[in-house]
Amino acid sequence: MQIGIVGYGAYVPKFRIGVDEIARVWKADSKTIRSGLLVDEKSVPDKDEDTITISVEAGRNALLRAGINPQDVGAVYIGSESHPYAVKPSGTVVADALNMGPELMVADFEFACKAGTAAIQCCYALVKSGEIKYGMAIGADCAQSKPGDALEYTAAAGGAAYIIGKNPLATLEGTYSYTTDTSDFWRREGSGYPSHGARFTGKPAYFKHVISATNELLSKLSMKPSDFNHAVFHMPNGKFPLKAAKSLGFSKEQLKHGMVVTKIGNCYSGSSLLGLSRILDNAKPGEKILMTSYGSGAGSDSFSFVVTDKILERANLAKKTDFYIKRKETIDYGTYVRLRKKLKGG
Amino acid sequence: MPYKSVPLFWRLKKPKYNLTGTKCTKCENVYFPPRNLCPACRRSGDIQELQLSGKGKILSYTIIRTPPEGFEHYVPYAVAIIRLDEGTNITGQVVGDIEKIRTGKRVRPVFRKMHEDGNDGLIHYGLKFELVD
Amino acid sequence: MRVAIVGAGCTKLGEHWMKSLRDLSTEAGALALKDAGIDGKKIQSLYIGNMSAGRFIGQEHLGALAVDQAGLNPIPATRCESACASGALAFRKAYLSILSGEYDIVMAGGAEKMTDIKGSGAIATLMGAGDQEWESSVGLTFVGLYAIMAKAYMEKYKLTRKELSLVPVKNHKHGLNNPYAQFNYEITTDDVLRSPIIADPLRLLDCSPITDGAAAVVLVSERIAKKFKNPIWILGSGQASDTLALHNRKSLTEIPATKIAARKAYEQAKVKPKDIDIAEVHDCFSIAEILAYEDLGFSERGKGKELLLKKDAMIGGRIPVNTDGGLKMGHPVGATGIKQIVEVVKQLRGEASNQVRNARVGLTHNIGGSGASCLVHILGRE
Numbered sequence: 127m128q129i130g131i132v133g134y135g136a137y138v139p140k141f142r143i144g145v146d147e148i149a150r151v152w153k154a155d156s157k158t159i160r161s162g163l164l165v166d167e168k169s170v171p172d173k174d175e176d177t178i179t180i181s182v183e184a185g186r187n188a189l190l191r192a193g194i195n196p197q198d199v200g201a202v203y204i205g206s207e208s209h210p211y212a213v214k215p216s217g218t219v220v221a222d223a224l225n226m227g228p229e230l231m232v233a234d235f236e237f238a239c240k241a242g243t244a245a246i247q248c249c250y251a252l253v254k255s256g257e258i259k260y261g262m263a264i265g266a267d268c269a270q271s272k273p274g275d276a277l278e279y280t281a282a283a284g285g286a287a288y289i290i291g292k293n294p295l296a297t298l299e300g301t302y303s304y305t306t307d308t309s310d311f312w313r314r315e316g317s318g319y320p321s322h323g324a325r326f327t328g329k330p331a332y333f334k335h336v337i338s339a340t341n342e343l344l345s346k347l348s349m350k351p352s353d354f355n356h357a358v359f360h361m362p363n364g365k366f367p368l369k370a371a372k373s374l375g376f377s378k379e380q381l382k383h384g385m386v387v388t389k390i391g392n393c394y395s396g397s398s399l400l401g402l403s404r405i406l407d408n409a410k411p412g413e414k415i416l417m418t419s420y421g422s423g424a425g426s427d428s429f430s431f432v433v434t435d436k437i438l439e440r441a442n443l444a445k446k447t448d449f450y451i452k453r454k455e456t457i458d459y460g461t462y463v464r465l466r467k468k469l470k471g472g
Numbered sequence: 473m474p475y476k477s478v479p480l481f482w483r484l485k486k487p488k489y490n491l492t493g494t495k496c497t498k499c500e501n502v503y504f505p506p507r508n509l510c511p512a513c514r515r516s517g518d519i520q521e522l523q524l525s526g527k528g529k530i531l532s533y534t535i536i537r538t539p540p541e542g543f544e545h546y547v548p549y550a551v552a553i554i555r556l557d558e559g560t561n562i563t564g565q566v567v568g569d570i571e572k573i574r575t576g577k578r579v580r581p582v583f584r585k586m587h588e589d590g591n592d593g594l595i596h597y598g599l600k601f602e603l604v605d
Numbered sequence: 606m607r608v609a610i611v612g613a614g615c616t617k618l619g620e621h622w623m624k625s626l627r628d629l630s631t632e633a634g635a636l637a638l639k640d641a642g643i644d645g646k647k648i649q650s651l652y653i654g655n656m657s658a659g660r661f662i663g664q665e666h667l668g669a670l671a672v673d674q675a676g677l678n679p680i681p682a683t684r685c686e687s688a689c690a691s692g693a694l695a696f697r698k699a700y701l702s703i704l705s706g707e708y709d710i711v712m713a714g715g716a717e718k719m720t721d722i723k724g725s726g727a728i729a730t731l732m733g734a735g736d737q738e739w740e741s742s743v744g745l746t747f748v749g750l751y752a753i754m755a756k757a758y759m760e761k762y763k764l765t766r767k768e769l770s771l772v773p774v775k776n777h778k779h780g781l782n783n784p785y786a787q788f789n790y791e792i793t794t795d796d797v798l799r800s801p802i803i804a805d806p807l808r809l810l811d812c813s814p815i816t817d818g819a820a821a822v823v824l825v826s827e828r829i830a831k832k833f834k835n836p837i838w839i840l841g842s843g844q845a846s847d848t849l850a851l852h853n854r855k856s857l858t859e860i861p862a863t864k865i866a867a868r869k870a871y872e873q874a875k876v877k878p879k880d881i882d883i884a885e886v887h888d889c890f891s892i893a894e895i896l897a898y899e900d901l902g903f904s905e906r907g908k909g910k911e912l913l914l915k916k917d918a919m920i921g922g923r924i925p926v927n928t929d930g931g932l933k934m935g936h937p938v939g940a941t942g943i944k945q946i947v948e949v950v951k952q953l954r955g956e957a958s959n960q961v962r963n964a965r966v967g968l969t970h971n972i973g974g975s976g977a978s979c980l981v982h983i984l985g986r987e
Contacts, residue, residue: 480738484738505736505738505739505850531757531857532753532754532756532757532760532857533753533756534748534749534752534753534756534804534805534806534807535802535804535805536744536745536746536748536749536804537801537802537803537804537805538724538728538746538748538801538803538804539725539728539744539746540725540728540729540732540741540744540746541723541725541726541728541729542729542744543744544725546744549744551743551744551745551749551753552753553753553851553852553857554852561852561853562739562852563736563739563740563743563745563850563851563852564743565743565744575756575757575760586742586743586744587742587744596742598742598743600743
C-alpha cells in the first residue's frame with residue numbers, strides 16, 4: 127500500500143519588505159546584499175498573525191485537497207522555532223480550529239528550520255505502522271531576527287501543511303536523516319532573537335548536512351540526481367540551495383519550481399515545505415521530487431516522492447502557493463518594525 | 473481589555489474557531505452567536521447545533537481609531553456587522569486593506585489572533601473576515 | 606394616584622479630580638433636598654443609578670454606600686443598573702415604589718465616576734453595555750457601534766456628514782450658559798469635520814465626553830405633593846428592551862426599544878409627540894439624536910435631519926431638543942438619566958438656564974447600550 131502526501135496546503139502572509147528597504151535603513155549596500163543572498167524581498171506577518179494562525183490556514187488548505195474527514199486525522203505535529211507559547215502547544219489550538227481530535231496525538235516540534243520535515247517523518251512512521259489513518263505535519267514560522275543583523279534580510283513568515291496517509295497524491299519512496307551536534311545557529315530560552323555563527327553556518331553546517339543526507343538517500347534508494355524532475359533544498363537564502371544542488375549534481379532547471387526564497391525570503395520551518403508545495407502545484411503524475419531540509423543544530427531530512435495521478439484532481443481544490451506569493455503589499459521599514467513589535471514599548 | 477477569563481474563552485472556542493451556531497428546528501431560525509434557548513419559540517423550541525459557512529456580506533462597518541484597552545496594537549482596524557449566508561448576523565473584524573471595505577461586499581473567514589492578555593497572558597484566537605476578491 | 610417631583614439637583618459635570626463617587630452622590634442628594642426644602646430624614650427609600658462602579662472605581666454595593674454617606678441609614682437603598690439608562694431606571698423604580706403605595710417620599714439619584722481610570726479603560730468598561738462575548742471581544746467600542754449605525758443610516762437616507770454635524774453644533778450652542786455643563790463653548794460644522802476621527806464616520810465632536818457627575822431628584826406621592834409649591838408631575842413612564850447585541854437587530858437605522866417605551870409613555874400621559882414642548886434625548890453620539898427624533902415620533906423616518914435644518918430642534922423651534930446641551934455637555938453614564946429629569950423639571954418650572962417659553966410638557970429619553978434598553982418619561986406641570 128502506498129503511503130505519502132494525501133493533501134497539502136500553503137500559507138504566506140501578504141506583507142513584503144524589500145532587501146533594498148532594509149539596506150536603506152542600515153545604510154548597507156543593497157546591491158551586494160541582493161546578489162549575495164539572491165533574495166529580493168521577504169514576507170512579513172500581519173499584527174494578528176503568528177505560527178498558529180499560519181498553521182490553521184495552511185492546514186485548512188491541506189484538508190480541502192485531501193478531502194478527508196478531519197476526525198480521521200490521528201496526529202498533528204507542528205514544527206516551528208516561533209511557537210507563540212514557550213509552554214502550551216500550538217498543535218492543540220490548530221487541531222481544535224480544524225475540527226480534529228480529541229482522539230489525537232499532538233506535540234510541537236522544534237529543530238530550527240527542519241522541524242516540519244521531522245513532523246512528516248513521524249506521521250509517515252505512524253501511518254506505516256498502522257497506528258493512525260492520517261497524520262498532519264506542519265512547518266510554519268514567523269522568524270525572528272535582530273534589527274540590523276544579517277538575518278533580517280531573509281527571516282520571513284509562512285508555512286505549509288501536509289497530510290500523510292494512504293492513497294496519496296505523492297508517494298513517499300524513502301527518507302533519510304543526517305544529524306550531528308553542530309552549533310551554527312541557536313536561541314536561548316527567554317531570548318528574543320537568535321544568534322548565529324556567521325560563516326560557520328555554511329560549509330560545516332548547511333552544506334555538510336544537506337549534501338550528506340541527500341547523497342545517503344540517493345544511495346539508499348539507488349537513485350541519481352537525474353532521476354528527479356524536481357528538487358528543493360532548504361533555502362536560508364537563494365545562494366546556498368543553488369550551491370548545494372550544483373555540488374550534488376542537480377540542475378537549475380530541477381530547482382525552478384521550488385525556489386520560493388527570492389520572493390518571500392526564508393520561512394524557516396516552512397521553507398523547504400513551501401518549495402515542495404509549489405512543486406506539487408506544478409507537478410504531473412509520475413514525476414519524481416527530491417526534498418532536503420536543513421535545521422541548524424544541525425540536521426537534514428531528505429525525501430524522495432513520486433507524484434501520482436491523484437494530483438490532477440486535488441491540486442486545484444485549494445489556493446496554490448503562487449496565490450499567496452503573488453498576493454502582496456509592500457511595506458516600509460517603519461511599518462515592519464511596528465508589525466513585528468520591534469519597538470520598545472510598542 | 474476584553475474580560476480576562478481563561479474558562480470564558482475556552483468555553484466559546486467552538487463558535488469562535490469554527491462559527492458553530494445553533495438552529496431552532498421548530499421555527500427554522502438560525503442563531504449566531506449560538507443560543508441555548510430559541511427566543512422565538514422559547515421552551516417549546518428545539519435548538520440544534522448548526523455549522524455555518526462563514527460566508528456573508530457586510531451590512532455596515534466602522535474603522536476603529538481609538539481602541540479600547542487591549543487593542544492598542546491593532547489600530548486602525550475595521551469592525552463590521554456581517555450578514556451570514558445562513559441568515560444570521562455576526563460582528564467581526566475585517567482584515568486586509570481597510571480602504572477597500574464597502575457595505576454589501578462579500579467576505580469569508582480567516583483564522584487570526586483576536587487579542588492577548590498582556591505579554592504573559594493567554595493569546596485568544598478566532599475568526600476575522602477578509603474581502604472576497 | 607399621581608407622583609410628583611419636588612426637588613432636583615445636579616453636580617457640575619466634568620473631570621472631578623478632587624471628588625470621588627461618594628462625594629458626588631452626597632452633593633447631588635443635598636442639592637435635591639435643598640431644592641425640595643425638606644430634611645433628608647424624610648426620605649423613606651433611595652434608588653441609585655450607576656452603570657459600572659465595579660470597573661470604574663472597584664466599588665460595588667452603591668445603595669449602601671449612598672445612604673451611609675448621606676447619613677440616611679437604615680432606609681432601604683437599591684442600586685439600579687441598565688448601562689447608560691441606569692439613571693432613568695432608578696427614577697422609574699422610585700416612581701413605581703410610590704405608586705405601589707409602599708412609600709410617600711423617595712429619592713432617585715444617579716452617579717458615575719469615570720475618570721479614575723484611563724481613557725482606554727473607560728472605553729473598555731463602557732463596552733460592558735454591549736455583548737462582552739461577541740462585540741467587545743472583537744475590539745468594538747461604543748463609538749464603533751453607533752458609527753456602524755451612522756454609516757448604515759447615512760447610506761440609507763442620504764444623510765451627509767455635514768448634516769450630521771448639526772447635532773453637536775446645536776447642542777454646544779444650547780449648553781453655552783448651562784452652569785453644570787462640562788463645556789461652555791460653541792462649535793461650527795467645520796470644527797466637527799476637523800476633529801479627530803474616533804470610529805469612521807464619527808469624530809471626536811460627535812461623541813459625548815467621559816464625565817464624573819451625579820444628579821438626584823425627590824419624588825413624592827400626590828398626598829404629600831400638595832405641601833410643595835411647584836410640583837412637576839410624572840405623566841408617563843415607559844421602558845422596553847431589545848437584543849443586547851446590535852448585530853441581532855432587524856434594522857441598524859432605528860431603535861425599536863425607544864419606539865415601544867415612548868408609545869407606553871405617550872399612552873399613559875395621554876399626549877402625542879406634537880404635544881411635547883421640550884425633550885432631553887440620549888445623544889451619546891450625534892447619530893443617536895437623529896434616531897431619537899424619528900423613534901420618538903418628532904419626525905418621519907429618514908427625515909430627522911429636517912428638525913436640524915429647519916431649526917425645529919432649537920430653542921424657539923417646534924420641539925426644542927437637549928436645551929441644556931444634552932449628553933454632549935457631560936455623560937456621567939449612570940447619572941445621565943437623572944440629569945435629564947433635572948433639566949426638564951427646571952424647564953417646566955421656568956428656571957432653566959436656557960429656558961423654553963411656557964414649557965408645559967417635557968420628555969426624557971435614556972438609552973442603555975446600543976438600544977438594548979430604553980426608558981422614556983413624560984413630565985408635566987400642573
